[in-house]
Amino acid sequence: MVTSLDVLVFGDETRQDTKIIWLVSRQHAGEPMAEYATEGFIRRLLDTSDSMTQQILEKATIYVVPNMNPDGSAAGNLRANAAGVDLNRVWHDAPDAAPEIQAVVAAIAKTGCDYFINMHGDETRPFIWLIGPAVDMNPEQIACQNQFEAFLAEKHPELWPPPEEIRSGTMPAQGLSVSHIFHTYGCPSWVVELPFREPALGDTLLAEGCINFGRNCVEALLDVMT
Ligand SMILES: [Zn+2]
Numbered sequence: 001m002v003t004s005l006d007v008l009v010f011g012d013e014t015r016q017d018t019k020i021i022w023l024v025s026r027q028h029a030g031e032p033m034a035e036y037a038t039e040g041f042i043r044r045l046l047d048t049s050d051s052m053t054q055q056i057l058e059k060a061t062i063y064v065v066p067n068m069n070p071d072g073s074a075a076g077n078l079r080a081n082a083a084g085v086d087l088n089r090v091w092h093d094a095p096d097a098a099p100e101i102q103a104v105v106a107a108i109a110k111t112g113c114d115y116f117i118n119m120h121g122d123e124t125r126p127f128i129w130l131i132g133p134a135v136d137m138n139p140e141q142i143a144c145q146n147q148f149e150a151f152l153a154e155k156h157p158e159l160w161p162p163p164e165e166i167r168s169g170t171m172p173a174q175g176l177s178v179s180h181i182f183h184t185y186g187c188p189s190w191v192v193e194l195p196f197r198e199p200a201l202g203d204t205l206l207a208e209g210c211i212n213f214g215r216n217c218v219e220a221l222l223d224v225m226t
Pocket of ligand 1: 027028031120121
């Protein structure tokens with residue numbers, strides 16, 4: 001069973017006047033594209049000569065968990081952790097067999113959360129898609145969710161609207177991280193799904209493409225924060 005989990009912190013944790021951003025990645029063990037995108041996000045935040053990085057770190061403290069499911073990843077699992085739990089179904093009431101979620105839920109409770117991103121991979125659909133919490137949002141929250149998506153869609157033609165079966169609410173809502181975070185903190189929360197399959201426009205989302213997408217998520221966050 002996993003006994004520790006890495007979280008990277010960018011910005012000044014001692015400041016009280018910053019927005020708090022959490023990005024968690026690869027809850028499902030066999031979705032490495034999520035971690036490549038997160039690597040791009042991290043690389044961008046490490047480049048302090050980048051004006052976008054300077055701007056976002058002036059406004060925000062950013063917490064990143066690159067791999068939420070390290071023992072499941074090591075075991076070669078597709079979804080579950082080594083104890084057999086689908087981590088993205090237990091955020092509302094994490095059992096002892098999901099210490100990863102217990103730890104991250106407790107850490108977020110200490111910091112609060114103003115923006116939340118949850119990186120995944122999708123085995124089925126050959127495009128990137130984003131979706132928010134499966135609950136009612138007010139118009140201002142919907143506008144923020146959509147602005148982030150539209151910003152990324154401008155840069156990435158591989159990003160398409162979410163599938164109808166997802167939009168129509170057949171996804172299980174209880175226990176999903178974005179639903180739990182939205183319900184608890186009322187903040188914008190995105191699931192980002194990167195494809196296993198080659199997009200129609202060509203093989204643009206191998207490791208480097210996912211890294212580039214993650215880099216652009218920094219700018220997309222900055223866009224919705226200003
Ligand atoms: Zn997933």
